[in-house]
Amino acid sequence: MTATTDELTVQDQELRDPASVDDVEWAVRLLAATPTHEGRDPRLLYQWARRADEFGSRLAPVPSTARVVERDGGLERMLLARYTSRPPTVELFTDTLALAEELVEARGWRAWYPPGSVRAAALAHEAVHAHLHHGPTKAALKQALDHTVLRLGRHRVAGHVAGAEEVAAHAYARTVCGLGRSPLLLTAALGAALTPPGREN
16 A cells, blocks of 8 residues: 555654654554554554553552563664563663663653653563563453453453553553653654664554
8 A cells, every 4th residue: 555645744754753643552553563453443453552551550560579680682672671481580671771761862852751760661561561471460451451252141251462461561661650651652762763764664
């Protein structure tokens, strides 16, 4: 499909100023880019994104008991942090964190992301992934999303929505770290900074 001139103008504006896109819209785009959601109704993706965002923003503070390891190598993988469960470990990628801080300064976003908050948000984000991995909160997120995959009379089975945990984790980090915008905005800016010209799609 060929984009219209107006669509291209909007896309150019969004690349220059990703802050012109609100947090829920970035969440919709995250879901749309997640495998299994090809061809989904955009209204359904918006509904799931909004519900996952609301769910994450309402979560009580989650303590993290995972070991924290700092290393380079995040830029190649486009990762700020990653949680692994065996043993519970959060990897923080210092090269990506440093680039994120540079972008915050360069774009004038310091009011949204105070000094040290990018690292704190990455840790909070991964703490929620661990919480969802090990506890009953994962089932609560499924219920909040209201995605039914099977009905048997009055009974229904809530389905998994790929990418929803990521949206919820970003919303949680935004809330508990007191950020002005979701880390999704910063993720989008990092993606644009790390994508070679001509390969935005």
